[in-house]
Amino acid sequence: MTVVFFQITLGLYFLGTVTFLICLVRRSEGLSKVALGLAGLGFFTHTVALALQLWSGDELKWVTFQKAMSFFSWSLVLVFLVAATRQYLQVLGSFILPLAFLSLVSTAILPAEAPILHPMFQGVWVHVTLSMLGTVGFAVAFVAGLMYLMQERLLKSKQFNVLSFKLPPLDFLDRLNQRSILLGFPFLTLGILTGAISAQISLGAYLSWNPEQIWALITWVFYLIVLMGRVTVGWRAKKAAYLTIVGFAGVLLTFLGVILKSSGASVS
Amino acid sequence: MHIITVGLSHKTAPVELRELLAVPDSRMGEALQRLRTYPGIKEGMLLQTCNRVEVYAVVDQVESGFSAIQEFLVDSHLSLSAEQLLPHLYWHSGERTISHLFRVTASLDSMVVGEPQILGQVKEAFRLALTHNASGVILNKLVKKAISVAKRVRSETRIAENAVSVSYAAVELAKKVFGNLSARTVMLVGAGEMAKLAAQHLVNHGVRQVLLTTRDPVRARSVANRFQGLPIPFEEFRSEMAKADIVICSTGASHYLITAEDVLRAVRERKNRPIFLIDVSVPRNIDPAVRDVDNAFLFDIDDLEMHIEQNREERRAESVKAEVIAHEEVEVIQKWLQSLVATPTIVALRKRAEDIKQAELAKAFHRLSALSDQDREAVEGLASAIVNKLIHGPLVALKSATQSSNGSVYIDAARRFYDLDMSGNPQGGDSCVSTPQEISDQAKLNPSVAQVDVRPLVDPKVSHESQK
Numbered sequence: 001m002t003v004v005f006f007q008i009t010l011g012l013y014f015l016g017t018v019t020f021l022i023c024l025v026r027r028s029e030g031l032s033k034v035a036l037g038l039a040g041l042g043f044f045t046h047t048v049a050l051a052l053q054l055w056s057g058d059e060l061k062w063v064t065f066q067k068a069m070s071f072f073s074w075s076l077v078l079v080f081l082v083a084a085t086r087q088y089l090q091v092l093g094s095f096i097l098p099l100a101f102l103s104l105v106s107t108a109i110l111p112a113e114a115p116i117l118h119p120m121f122q123g124v125w126v127h128v129t130l131s132m133l134g135t136v137g138f139a140v141a142f143v144a145g146l147m148y149l150m151q152e153r154l155l156k157s158k159q160f161n162v163l164s165f166k167l168p169p170l171d172f173l174d175r176l177n178q179r180s181i182l183l184g185f186p187f188l189t190l191g192i193l194t195g196a197i198s199a200q201i202s203l204g205a206y207l208s209w210n211p212e213q214i215w216a217l218i219t220w221v222f223y224l225i226v227l228m229g230r231v232t233v234g235w236r237a238k239k240a241a242y243l244t245i246v247g248f249a250g251v252l253l254t255f256l257g258v259i260l261k262s263s264g265a266s267v268s
Numbered sequence: 269m270h271i272i273t274v275g276l277s278h279k280t281a282p283v284e285l286r287e288l289l290a291v292p293d294s295r296m297g298e299a300l301q302r303l304r305t306y307p308g309i310k311e312g313m314l315l316q317t318c319n320r321v322e323v324y325a326v327v328d329q330v331e332s333g334f335s336a337i338q339e340f341l342v343d344s345h346l347s348l349s350a351e352q353l354l355p356h357l358y359w360h361s362g363e364r365t366i367s368h369l370f371r372v373t374a375s376l377d378s379m380v381v382g383e384p385q386i387l388g389q390v391k392e393a394f395r396l397a398l399t400h401n402a403s404g405v406i407l408n409k410l411v412k413k414a415i416s417v418a419k420r421v422r423s424e425t426r427i428a429e430n431a432v433s434v435s436y437a438a439v440e441l442a443k444k445v446f447g448n449l450s451a452r453t454v455m456l457v458g459a460g461e462m463a464k465l466a467a468q469h470l471v472n473h474g475v476r477q478v479l480l481t482t483r484d485p486v487r488a489r490s491v492a493n494r495f496q497g498l499p500i501p502f503e504e505f506r507s508e509m510a511k512a513d514i515v516i517c518s519t520g521a522s523h524y525l526i527t528a529e530d531v532l533r534a535v536r537e538r539k540n541r542p543i544f545l546i547d548v549s550v551p552r553n554i555d556p557a558v559r560d561v562d563n564a565f566l567f568d569i570d571d572l573e574m575h576i577e578q579n580r581e582e583r584r585a586e587s588v589k590a591e592v593i594a595h596e597e598v599e600v601i602q603k604w605l606q607s608l609v610a611t612p613t614i615v616a617l618r619k620r621a622e623d624i625k626q627a628e629l630a631k632a633f634h635r636l637s638a639l640s641d642q643d644r645e646a647v648e649g650l651a652s653a654i655v656n657k658l659i660h661g662p663l664v665a666l667k668s669a670t671q672s673s674n675g676s677v678y679i680d681a682a683r684r685f686y687d688l689d690m691s692g693n694p695q696g697g698d699s700c701v702s703t704p705q706e707i708s709d710q711a712k713l714n715p716s717v718a719q720v721d722v723r724p725l726v727d728p729k730v731s732h733e734s735q736k
Contacts, residue, residue: 169443170444170446234536
């Protein structure tokens with residue numbers, strides 16, 4: 001049953017992604033509503049799927065990478081649906097929904113049985129949830145940075161098309177970028193702390209220098225520098241946009257580290 | 269009765285002539301009252317803007333109405349002769365008048381399609397016509413409809429969405445960079461007309477502070493006062509540029525006043541906050557190399573023109589939708605006019621039947637003077653029964669005609685069959701031929717029926733097709 005709901009969700013997110021991408025180049029009120037409707041419907045079935053998974057009980061302690069990615073995807077869509085009620089922000093869907101869709105696809109592609117950590121520590125889900133919420137913040141910052149660069153390029157090259165009409169003003173995107181990082185950063189910090197604790201409990205060491213931990217720390221330091229740079233030396237606007245895109249690449253590498261570690265763990 | 273318009277616009281007349289034709293506001297009342305004194309003009313409205321002068325009128329006859337309005341226009345502007353005026357005029361009647369009024373009000377006939385002023389100007393012309401009792405039932409209904417059509421066009425199409433003037437394009441582009449313009453600062457370097465206009469638009473959109481510099485400090489102070497701005501010595505404006513979010517440059521200088529280094533320094537000082545520069549001067553005063561400076565956005569006059577040209581194209585595309593709306597609404601108003609024409613036809617038909625009956629009865633009783641009262645009643649009853657039964661069918665058809673799309677055919681047929689147009693059609697097109705005797709009979713029989721003949725308003729194509 002859970003699987004069916006996931007598959008429906010996947011289908012809806014896919015259709016939503018396609019519709020939202022068409023929305024970028026075509027001005028149609030109707031189409032935007034359809035896209036929003038698909039995202040909303042997908043979110044509903046996704047919620048049902050996650051709830052069913054929770055209720056099924058004993059799986060809870062087995063926090064897998066798949067579940068984490070599914071939660072990440074769900075949170076992204078939630079953030080978008082809340083944001084879409086505001087001016088300028090409907091266009092976020094054209095960027096966030098593809099991201100949510102791809103995250104959900106990754107859960108289907110990756111090997112099914114790969115627990116993140118040995119289930120000795122019951123509270124590992126706290127670490128995962130916090131880290132994922134931090135990642136949602138960085139994902140929105142990444143999307144804002146991407147949109148900033150697109151809008152900047154369009155303005156510089158004097159192209160006034162549907163896309164430039166739909167994309168929000170530069171200043172708005174820059175502030176969205178900053179706020180998303182400011183929101184994501186504390187979550188990541190807590191996520192890393194709880195991760196270290198769970199590592200201490202399960203592996204006996206706070207830091208074992210595996211790829212996941214290394215990339216997580218690098219990412220954390222990187223975003224800290226980005227935040228400080230804005231205040232001190234004016235790393236904003238275009239530079240901030242580039243930096244957040246690079247930072248998100250760090251996040252993705254952390255994920256890769258998790259996958260490598262998990263598959264290594266499952267092999268051993 | 270016919271609806272006509274005579275006028276000229278930017279499409280038919282040069283600005284010199286349009287200027288001459290404009291009636292000063294103070295004399296509009298007098299002009300409207302005078303318009304009504306011309307023979308055959310029942311209702312009138314005078315619409316004038318800087319791009320058009322038009323007289324709308326409800327008249328008895330189209331041709332004489334046209335010449336009356338022409339005469340009115342020449343009389344109102346004594347400096348102009350009829351020969352000067354005639355080649356620039358256009359004349360519309362019936363459906364084309366309605367369609368023209370709708371298109372004008374919806375800004376489809378404007379020089380800048382979609383510009384918003386025309387609606388206000390039509391409203392003002394209508395208000396004046398109402399105050400001076402120049403308009404009546406038909407014009408009132410038409411103009412009100414035209415205003416609602418214009419509103420519908422504005423809400424259902426994107427015809428008026430984007431900027432199509434250079435000064436307003438500056439605002440639109442500034443919003444693409446800054447979003448909200450409140451708490452922003454604009455700096456004017458030089459004070460050309462276009463720059464001042466752009467600054468005014470920006471202030472209207474919430475810009476907080478205006479900094480201003482010109483080579484002439486006295487002039488700088490006077491222009492700064494207009495915007496409650498702050499004059500800056502010309503020698504220092506480059507170092508002050510970092511304070512400005514938007515820089516508008518319009519001087520007569522023949523060289524670059526602002527170089528890429530100046531902008532780079534300003535952006536650094538602004539800690540990479542974007543700066544938006546507009547160069548409306550020709551030759552250009554801002555080095556085009558500024559385009560390569562990160563977080564600086566430079567638009568020169570050509571860029572702005574290109575931007576508004578794209579907007580114009582979009583407006584043209586949207587105007588197609590707007591034309592469809594206007595066309596639909598013309599059909600709606602025609603139905604109303606049709607009902608206006610059906611009612612008097614019904615009244616006229618009843619009256620005609622009654623008159624014939626009375627005339628024939630009078631003749632018969634004259635010959636049959638020996639009839640008893642009872643017999644007379646019986647004969648009268650017989651005549652009434654025949655007449656009523658004969659006209660019952662046509663009356664029912666006419667009543668339903670107001671609802672149907674080809675109602676004009678029935679009305680036209682009834683008027684021909686029963687010979688209700690005793691004066692004949694002024695254009696001579698479709699009235700039946702009457703003998704002098706018949707005409708004098710009709711004049712006797714049908715003196716008081718208030719006829720409103722608005723048949724030419726009804727789409728002639730419809731009636732022709734139906735007649736086939």
